[in-house]
Amino acid sequence: MVFFHQTSSLGLLKSLKKSPMFYPMPKHQQMPTVLGCFIFTSSYQCAKPVDPRIRPGTTKLSFKGKGEGIRETRVGKDYSSPRPFNLFAAGASKRRSGPREAIEDSERSILSRRITLHPPEKPLSAGEWEELKGQFEGLRKFEVLMFEQMIACNSPIDVAKSLLAAVAKREGDIQYSILLKYLCLCVSQGSTEEIYDVHDILKARFKTLETSGYGLLIRGLSGTARWREALSLLEELKKVMTPSKSNYGDCIRGALLNREINLACELFHEMLAKDLVPNLDTLQIFFDTGRSVKYDILKTELMHILSYLRDNQVYPGEALMQSIKQWFESIPGENWKGSLTTIKHSGQCPSCNQSLESINLSPEEYSTLKERIIKDVIQGTDTFRKTTPQELEEFQTFVNQCPPFDIVIDGLNVSRVYNKAIPSQTLLNVVSYLAQQNPRMLILGRKHMLKKSAQWHRNDMAALQKKAHFFFTENLSEDDPFLLYATLHSGSHCRFVTRDLLRDHKACLSDSLTRRLFFKWQRGHQLVLSDYIPGKRIKFESVLNFDTIVQTTGNTWHIPYDDNVLERSSYEVPTKWLCLQQK
Structure with a gap:
């Protein structure tokens, strides 16, 4: 040790469900249950596990083509001297990592060109599906990949049903994973009757589901007349694991859409008690509901959400910010007016001339x-x-x-x-x-x-x-x-x-x-040295004088929000603000 001191300072089969053959078989029987042309073996009691990290609608692919490879070519620029940047400003890391991400985009483009499955625009017969599958001989999981493309292309439900019919005719059964892909397509399109059908089939076939199955059913049912069944699924899920923030968010959405304000608030606080960070769209539906429902309990909850944003340094996106602005401006008799602004370096808001809270700690x-x-x-x-x-x-x-x-x-x-x-x-x-x-x-x-x-x-x-x-x-x-x-x-x-x-x-x-x-x-x-050229330039980034959090003085609110155009890393803060003034 040496030291020195200075020296100077993410209906199935409506017609089939109506078939007289649609009734559940006793669980002890081993005979197949027939749903029209769809045959499900009743001996299965639980869903086949699916990796919870993989969202329905996605599959890990690995294709190799002869002679194909990826060559990395770096842009011939001199990165020896750092360009000026604000270390903590939204978008700074994205700008610094530009060359590497360009290479990754190129790699993804190469992969996407190696194989392309185009879903048909209209339903196909079983024979036509077999012919199409034959064109991709050697490709594993053709049906799964085709369903993924249907989801990506938002294909008509009738096209998906025709593929299910072809699979059932060929194999006498439909795998759980394929049924889940179909459900994902139905949920994404809000096909209510089909969601009901898949829900009833899955509940009759399996005692329990895996995580993504529960998630899709909860999301699909929460916006329908059978939204309370989503709450039942949430309770089932609680018995085996902690539901996700999306599971809670979907149930909250169902409650708010049906004006069950107390229930929505209870679910929200239960989620927070489990240390789950709510999705921004969950918070947004609270504020959207607040514009049409003038309950004091809801207003209190919205103020609680603003405090939550502050205490946890959560930044709204533009959609949530606009919902907050519109809610404030809709409060009867309070005369709030919102404007978008950028705070001066001194910490003063140019819209209301209010000085923001200091960055210094107490x-x-x-x-x-x-x-x-x-x-x-x-x-x-x-x-x-x-x-x-x-x-x-x-x-x-x-x-x-x-x-x-x-x-x-x-x-x-x-x-x-x-x-x-x-x-x-x-x-x-x-x-x-x-x-x-x-x-x-x-x-x-x-x-x-x-x-x-x-x-x-x-x-x-x-x-x-x-x-x-x-x-x-x-x-x-x-x-x-x-x-x-x-x-x-x-x-x-x-x-x-x-x-x-x-x-x-x-x-x-x-x-x-x-x-x-x-x-x-x-x-x-x-102090961050952002620009240095020997003998020519030394520049340090300015240290902000104000804190970037939600804050209020009573008759003003200042809310920092994320610009949709900028990609912000976790250690960066937004540079745009919503200023709300009570006139």
């Missing part, structure tokens, strides 16, 4: 975050795999003996921001730039930086030690815990310099509240 929040960082990150067992208790203790002693720092710098991270330059010179240039305001700085490095080499010039290192304090860890040690400790220990004014997003360390935190505090603190304290 003293209580800061104390809580500091304590959890030290316990979960600094002293966490994962840290000791990359450093030792002795090294950490020595560092803590060093920091405690120094006056509070204004800036803490990840030396290696900064030094490699421009790969065509000498690291020691890059670090010296950046530190010299920061030193213009005479801050008290700490540079974290590793011991190999002290050895004379082509990358680490002694004169550069000597000059650096005159501008800042230094602490050199072992070469295999992890820098980030030291960076976090020194910054937090120095106080809320201290900022840190690194291009690292610190996501691993955020994930180490034991509860969601602390993780949100960490992200807020990070956005308000991390």
Whole structure:
């Protein structure tokens, strides 16, 4: 350990169901149950398991063509110098990863061209289906793939029924997986009678279903006159597993469409109690219902949803944002008016001139975050795999003996921001730039930086030690815990310099509240070197002064929302806002 102090600062068969042959057989019989031309063996008691990770309507495909291959060709650009970007702004990661994603799009295009199944535009006879299948000799699961294409192309239900008839005629049975694909098509088109038919068939044939079967039936029934049967399916599902947020959302939708407000609210709170994050369309139907149902209990619930968005840092999409705006503007006698805006860097809203909440943590929040960082990150067992208790203790002693720092710098991270330059010179240039305001700085490095080499010039290192304090860890040690400790220990004014997003360390935190505090603190304290050209340009991203969460002053609401055009990563925040004012 070496340290230096600075020296200066996702009906079946209506006609068949009406057949006199449609009645369930006793379960102990082994004779087949005949549904018109569809024969189902009653000996099956449970559905064949289906991988719950694969949504109905999708199948993993792997095709190889002779001589086919994918050659990656990278665009001939110079990525050595980072282009200006806002690390935490929505769409930043998408822009940075453009070349790689272009390659992946090309790979998917090649795969899609290897085989194409075009669903017929009208029903085919069994013989015609067999002829078509013969054209794809050697292709496994022809029917499954054809149903997937029907789903993708939104094919007429009659075409799908004709394929089911052909399968039943050939095999004397219809596999569960094929029946599920048919159900998926019916649900996607809202074919109510067919959904009823498939539901009745599945319930007569199987004691239980697998996850996707339950999910499709719940979704299909929730928007129909038999919506309460979706609630029964939800209860069945609870006996074996926790239903998904989509299962709950579909049942909530059924309740709200039928004006069962209390039931919808109960389901919503039950879902939250299971730590399920509701889909945005579930939240949207609450607000859409609120425009036509003026119940106080519903208004209270909508305010609760807004608090939920705030407390969990959930951002509406454009559709939900518009529903929220329209609901506010529909409240009788309150005269709300909404407008879309972009907040100034100062934190002031140009629509209402209201200043948004500061990005800075309160003293209580800061104390809580500091304590959890030290316990979960600094002293966490994962840290000791990359450093030792002795090294950490020595560092803590060093920091405690120094006056509070204004800036803490990840030396290696900064030094490699421009790969065509000498690291020691890059670090010296950046530190010299920061030193213009005479801050008290700490540079974290590793011991190999002290050895004379082509990358680490002694004169550069000597000059650096005159501008800042230094602490050199072992070469295999992890820098980030030291960076976090020194910054937090120095106080809320201290900022840190690194291009690292610190996501691993955020994930180490034991509860969601602390993780949100960490992200807020990070956005308000991390200095990001976004543009650097030796001898020409050094640019740091501006640190926002306001927090990006739902907030209100009583007569105003400010709601950040996702732009449909931009793809936002989990560590980024929206840049567009809905401003609501009570006139």
